[in-house]
Amino acid sequence: MITGRNVLLGIVLSIFVGFSLYSILDSTPASSKQRNIGKQSEDIVEIDPWITEVIPAGGSLYGIMENNGIPLREIATITYQFGDYIDVSTIQPGDTLKIRLSDDRQKIEAMTFVQEPTVRHQFKVQGDSLVYIQEKLPTRMETKLITGNLEGTLSESLASKGLPNSDVQQIINALESKIDFRRRAKSEDEYQILADLRYFEGKLISGGKILYVQYKGKSTGTHELFRYEDPNPKSVLTGLYGPEGKIVRSSSGGGVGYPLAHIHVRSKFGRRIDPVYGNWAMHQGVDYKASHGTPVMAVANGTVTEAHYAGGWGNQIRIKHPSGLITQYAHLSSIGVKRGQSVKKGQIIGRVGSTGKSTGPHLHFGLMKNGQWIDPSNLKMVASEELTVIQLKDFNIQKEAILTKLRSFLSPPTVSSHP
Numbered sequence: 001m002i003t004g005r006n007v008l009l010g011i012v013l014s015i016f017v018g019f020s021l022y023s024i025l026d027s028t029p030a031s032s033k034q035r036n037i038g039k040q041s042e043d044i045v046e047i048d049p050w051i052t053e054v055i056p057a058g059g060s061l062y063g064i065m066e067n068n069g070i071p072l073r074e075i076a077t078i079t080y081q082f083g084d085y086i087d088v089s090t091i092q093p094g095d096t097l098k099i100r101l102s103d104d105r106q107k108i109e110a111m112t113f114v115q116e117p118t119v120r121h122q123f124k125v126q127g128d129s130l131v132y133i134q135e136k137l138p139t140r141m142e143t144k145l146i147t148g149n150l151e152g153t154l155s156e157s158l159a160s161k162g163l164p165n166s167d168v169q170q171i172i173n174a175l176e177s178k179i180d181f182r183r184r185a186k187s188e189d190e191y192q193i194l195a196d197l198r199y200f201e202g203k204l205i206s207g208g209k210i211l212y213v214q215y216k217g218k219s220t221g222t223h224e225l226f227r228y229e230d231p232n233p234k235s236v237l238t239g240l241y242g243p244e245g246k247i248v249r250s251s252s253g254g255g256v257g258y259p260l261a262h263i264h265v266r267s268k269f270g271r272r273i274d275p276v277y278g279n280w281a282m283h284q285g286v287d288y289k290a291s292h293g294t295p296v297m298a299v300a301n302g303t304v305t306e307a308h309y310a311g312g313w314g315n316q317i318r319i320k321h322p323s324g325l326i327t328q329y330a331h332l333s334s335i336g337v338k339r340g341q342s343v344k345k346g347q348i349i350g351r352v353g354s355t356g357k358s359t360g361p362h363l364h365f366g367l368m369k370n371g372q373w374i375d376p377s378n379l380k381m382v383a384s385e386e387l388t389v390i391q392l393k394d395f396n397i398q399k400e401a402i403l404t405k406l407r408s409f410l411s412p413p414t415v416s417s418h419p
């Protein structure tokens with residue numbers, strides 16, 4: 001467990017202009033300023049103390065810190081607490097991380113994480129804790145109906161309407177599970193999209209909501225998708241659904257993946273000679289060969305139920321999936337998620353290591369059903385994600401509201417003239 005996590009100062013400042021963040025942070029008690037002693041010396045050297053890095057495709061915050069030579073222990077401490085403030089499942093390539101290091105480059109003093117132009121997550125390290133301030137710049141939402149005919153690919157057509165890439169991708173992913181675009185899409189096909197669009201300084205930015213999608217083609221037939229928004233803001237269920245509330249997901253979004261990019265089984269589930277004690281014992285999972293530091297990924301969407309050091313398991317993560325099954329990732333060198341956090345399939349949750357009862361770096365991967373360890377080769381069972389009866393009711397209410405909105409766009413009420 002990391003100490004000092006309880007000293008958390010979460011301040012949300014909407015629009016703050018005109019004064020520097022650090023003038024606020026420096027008004028904290030003198031006792032927490034020890035590390036700054038001697039910093040305000042006479043000569044001011046014109047060096048930008050901030051390292052600015054954009055997360056590359058396939059990269060991570062962890063990787064950026066590692067590449068800058070920050071000690072692993074420091075990275076683990078910081079990234080662990082980071083999850084208290086940032087939904088790490090939303091971190092993606094293109095996000096920017098700024099880090100300010102101590103003079104000996106052993107400690108992180110402050111960080112700013114910019115995920116989108118309108119939000120700045122600012123951190124300052126005090127003792128063992130992160131002090132967090134969020135700066136939010138105002139955006140404007142507007143509901144619009146976007147219609148058109150296919151010109152080139154659907155992705156090109158939608159991008160030409162100014163839709164942000166993330167929205168385009170969401171629409172394509174959902175439709176691809178229903179339509180074979182390569183073979184069936186024709187240039188006269190029609191699309192209709194109702195969306196709450198998000199504007200920042202007059203420009204369309206991501207973070208809008210796609211409410212409704214209709215795609216109509218001679219050879220594709222007509223397909224409709226409706227947004228379902230789960231009341232839990234972290235729910236992985238929020239997204240586009242067919243008219244009956246059936247989940248539509250492309251292969252990239254749903255199903256079950258593997259915990260490592262390359263899979264080499266070292267030891268299977270079942271009875272075996274214990275590698276540490278030499279006696280016969282039950283092996284409660286699968287061991288995959290992997291070198292120290294290899295990224296470990298969640299195999300399916302779910303919620304982290306355990307993320308801590310646990311005796312023989314060493315650093316261990318457990319994830320509960322919507323099906324009720326639990327997956328386990330053990331002997332990790334580092335843990336990148338925290339308890340209660342939602343994770344998505346393929347998200348990096350930690351790194352391979354050899355902590356706990358282990359003879360060398362590997363990943364122990366376990367699968368639990370109703371409190372029993374079962375053979376992880378039954379993995380397919382993890383995937384099923386369906387709306388519950390209550391959620392389905394909620395979906396239908398939301399669908400009606402969307403249809404009402406849609407009708408108001410399709411047949412705008414005539415302005416009645418005064419009698």
Ligand SMILES: [Zn+2]
Nearest residue numbers: 285286287364
């Ligand atoms: Zn094992």
